[in-house]
Amino acid sequence: MIISFLNQKGGVGKTTLSINVAAYLAGQGRKVLLIDADKQGSSNTWASLREDSPFQVISLARENMAKDALKLATEFEYTIIDGPPHAETIARSCIVASDFVVLPIEPSGLSTWASDLTVRQVRDAQIIKENLKCGFVVSRKIGKTVIGREIRTMAGEAGIPVLKTDIEQRVSYAESMTMGKTIFEWAPTSPASNDIKQLTKEIISYVEEDVQLGTEAEPAIA
Template identity: 75%
Template sequence: MIISFLNQKGGVGKTTLSVNVAGCLARQGHRVLLIDADKQGSASTWASLREDAPFQVVSMARANMARDALKLAQDYTHTIIDGPPHAEEIARSCIVASDFVALPIEPSGLSTWASDLTVRQVKEAQEFKPTIKCGFVVSRKIGKTVIGRDIRNMAGEAGLPILESEIEQRVAFAEGMTMGQTIFEWAGDSNAAREIEHLTKEIERYVEEDVFSGSEAKAAHG
């Protein structure tokens, strides 16, 4: 299973989600690879802060990375790809390599509009690889604000499913990343950790059960 986190806008939580979903899968006993496809190298920097990690991290920020990513993924049960902002060719390669593309969007029209290009790329890739699944993930949500609720309506106009799981903007995420730890190591008994667990399980279930198809997906997500 190869899961990528992509959005052309930076700062929407791609690396935080990538690292912590990888950490969640590793806690379940899976052999996990995290591919850092962002030239900024945030995931690689996170890994450098510790002597060892619960999963393997490799840097692969180049436009033709899909073939190598697929080859590496054969040695792992799960592969997570931390995608780049403002890099169309690399993002396209990430999509081609993926089973599931998660598009993190924060409660702001900016991240939703920036995802339009990624949505188009996914739909183009699905024409020759129909098995690719895709869904929005509400990220960095601030409590029960009005804009936090409206983001679902804005994202729904793109015609893609929106995951039920939501990741709120929490200090624990920033602290854990800064200290080179997953949220489970930093604050295992926290709402932040539970949000990541819920998101991970939802993505796994959707990929395995193929619920992101046709009217069934629309009915499940409005």
């Protein structure tokens, strides 16, 4: 099972979400690999701040990374790919390798999302790879701003649904990353930890339980 976090835009939360979703799955006793497909190496830097990690982190920021990623993934229950901040060949390779592409978007950038190159790349890939799933996740949402039905309708028209779980802007994410911790180590009972838990369960329900995205069906969140 390969889940990638991709968006050509920088700073939307790809690395933060990759590390913490990987951490949640590892905390559930799953064997997890995190592939750092960004030449900046942020996930690798995070891992280097630690003595050990609850999941393995490997750097694979190569244009033809899909083949190696697919091979490595056979050894793990879940493989998470932290994507690069551009829509070049590496990004396409990440999409090719994935079962589910999560596209983090910031509320401020909502109006342009549908025309973004990353979105077009995913939709192109879906023509050939019919079972490739994808969804936007609203990331770095400030306060209780209602993202609302209108935005979800727009996304639906763009052909890509928005996950039900939003990720709020919370200082504990930035702090935990700087300290080389997962959000579950840094702030285990925080709303931030809970949001990652809900997001991961939602993604997994779409990938594994065949819950349909963009329908009224509630994902299986216990």
